Amino acid sequence: MIAFSAFMRSYILYIIVAVAAVILALRAYHKKENGKRNIDRIVLKVPLLGELLRKVAIARFARTLSTMVESGVPILAGLAIVSKTSGNKIIEESLIQTKEDVSSGSLLSAALNKTKRFPPLVIQMVMVGEKTGNLDAMLNKVADYYDEEVDNAVNNLTQMLEPALIIFLGIVVGTLVVAMYLPIFNLGKAIH
Numbered sequence: 001m002i003a004f005s006a007f008m009r010s011y012i013l014y015i016i017v018a019v020a021a022v023i024l025a026l027r028a029y030h031k032k033e034n035g036k037r038n039i040d041r042i043v044l045k046v047p048l049l050g051e052l053l054r055k056v057a058i059a060r061f062a063r064t065l066s067t068m069v070e071s072g073v074p075i076l077a078g079l080a081i082v083s084k085t086s087g088n089k090i091i092e093e094s095l096i097q098t099k100e101d102v103s104s105g106s107l108l109s110a111a112l113n114k115t116k117r118f119p120p121l122v123i124q125m126v127m128v129g130e131k132t133g134n135l136d137a138m139l140n141k142v143a144d145y146y147d148e149e150v151d152n153a154v155n156n157l158t159q160m161l162e163p164a165l166i167i168f169l170g171i172v173v174g175t176l177v178v179a180m181y182l183p184i185f186n187l188g189k190a191i192h
Helices: 002-031 033-045 047-070 075-084 089-103 108-115 120-132 135-191
Strands: none
Touching: 002 033, 033 047, 033 089, 047 075, 047 089, 047 135, 075 089, 089 108, 108 120, 120 135
16 A cells, blocks of 8 residues: 555656546547547447447437427438437438438338348337338337436446445455555564
């Protein structure tokens, strides 16, 4: 502990500068088109966070497109607008590809399925909406479902985070206690 404390006192300025440099480099990389795409691809692959962000993007896509279709906006114009509101470069590119496929004559459900970014539930609901002429209602149902899924996922994540924080704090406090009392016990053995 004393060595760690001495190390931190000696190098804290260098550590702060290094962390700031990494953060600034990541921000500069994220501003580039290719950098944003790579970072968003990595974020979507993070185990719990990636799935949560994908559900948020799907809910946002469905809710926005539903509102546009309900308001009478043409589907191609709606897809162009929705792609920019997705919040993720990978999902945005998938929606742009979907718009191109729809403009060449594909059904929206087939175009979404072709991207491999949307779950089967979304594709089936869009397909039902296209066949019945109630695309806006089906997209609203998809958005409601995924909004609820996001709420459940966030609740589960916070419930899992509480025990993890307690365990982490227990390990930190235990390490500090052992580091402080072990020399005292060794001193007692040296006296006998």
